Amino acid sequence: MKVSEQHTDFFHQVYEIVRLIPTGRVTSYGAIAKVLGTPKSSRMVGWAMNASHQDPTIPAHRVVNRKGLLTGKMHFETPTKMEELLRKEGVIVKDDCVQDFNKVFWDPSEIIQ
DNA sequence: CCATTGACTTAAG
DNA sequence: CCTTAAGCCAATG
Numbered sequence A: 001m002k003v004s005e006q007h008t009d010f011f012h013q014v015y016e017i018v019r020l021i022p023t024g025r026v027t028s029y030g031a032i033a034k035v036l037g038t039p040k041s042s043r044m045v046g047w048a049m050n051a052s053h054q055d056p057t058i059p060a061h062r063v064v065n066r067k068g069l070l071t072g073k074m075h076f077e078t079p080t081k082m083e084e085l086l087r088k089e090g091v092i093v094k095d096d097c098v099q100d101f102n103k104v105f106w107d108p109s110e111i112i113q
Numbered sequence B: 001c002c003a004t005t006g007a008c009t010t011a012a013g
Numbered sequence C: 001c002c003t004t005a006a007g008c009c010a011a012t013g
Helices: A009-019 A029-034 A040-054 A081-086
Strands: none
Touching: A009 A029, A009 A040, A029 A040
């Protein structure tokens, strides 16, 4: 494997997990980072999302911060695209914040078991 | 090469 | 719940 690629293994693993997020559910950057074994590298998850534009199959709108705040909405095609997509999937969004975050939150560690 | 930034999180006060 | 501070590391200037 070549290491001097644009995407590291970390990025690739982030993409895989994000793709596995069920419709109508969301998860956090930290949860993903934790599953990957680097809980302190949640920023890199966010950076991976920023680079995920190269791959449209990645539902980046299902990834929010630990408070359920749509911090990355401004990086979409339009600032409102993220919450529009979430609402379409049944996620209640109020003031850029996911309501009932505890209910819709999806822990990536469930698929690892 | 050094400094700053950023779709973050945790701990402590 | 709010503010600081620290940790994290790729990307950018």
